[in-house]
Amino acid sequence: MIKKIFVLGIIGIVIIASIAVSFSTTVESDLESTTVESDLESTTVESDVIMPSKVSRPGCEEDDRCYIPSKISIEKGKQVTWVNEDSAFHSVTSGSYDSPTTLFDSGHLDPFESYSITFDESGIFDYFCTLHPWMMGQVVVE
Numbered sequence: 001m002i003k004k005i006f007v008l009g010i011i012g013i014v015i016i017a018s019i020a021v022s023f024s025t026t027v028e029s030d031l032e033s034t035t036v037e038s039d040l041e042s043t044t045v046e047s048d049v050i051m052p053s054k055v056s057r058p059g060c061e062e063d064d065r066c067y068i069p070s071k072i073s074i075e076k077g078k079q080v081t082w083v084n085e086d087s088a089f090h091s092v093t094s095g096s097y098d099s100p101t102t103l104f105d106s107g108h109l110d111p112f113e114s115y116s117i118t119f120d121e122s123g124i125f126d127y128f129c130t131l132h133p134w135m136m137g138q139v140v141v142e
């Protein structure tokens with residue numbers, strides 16, 4: 001009799017343990033799926049200006065499409081976000097290739113990397129890509 005109770009007890013523990021294990025895996029997989037979702041959200045950065053594909057070769061300057069749009073007008077205090085949609089590195093660097101300034105410099109942006117700056121002063125800000133001198137753009141802050 002005691003042996004029977006003991007065996008039943010063990011079976012009970014095994015059942016409870018397996019329920020607990022399956023419950024915890026459910027929780028884990030839920031956590032994983034939420035992580036994946038938030039990763040997807042973080043990759044969709046809202047861009048104001050993009051570097052389109054194939055601008056690492058000269059030619060885009062002919063129809064002003066190295067940065068799209070190549071000229072953007074914003075209000076003072078607003079932010080501009082650039083997204084590199086090309087498969088090559090690019091930069092957003094203040095000034096021009098012949099006379100760069102130290103106002104801002106994104107450094108080399110990886111494909112699909114973004115860069116944002118808030119403009120607190122009005123003015124016309126030229127910028128270019130340090131890797132591709134023909135890539136030029138302008139931010140007009142009003």
Ligand SMILES: [Cu+2]
Binds near residue numbers: 089132
């Ligand atoms: Cu470039």
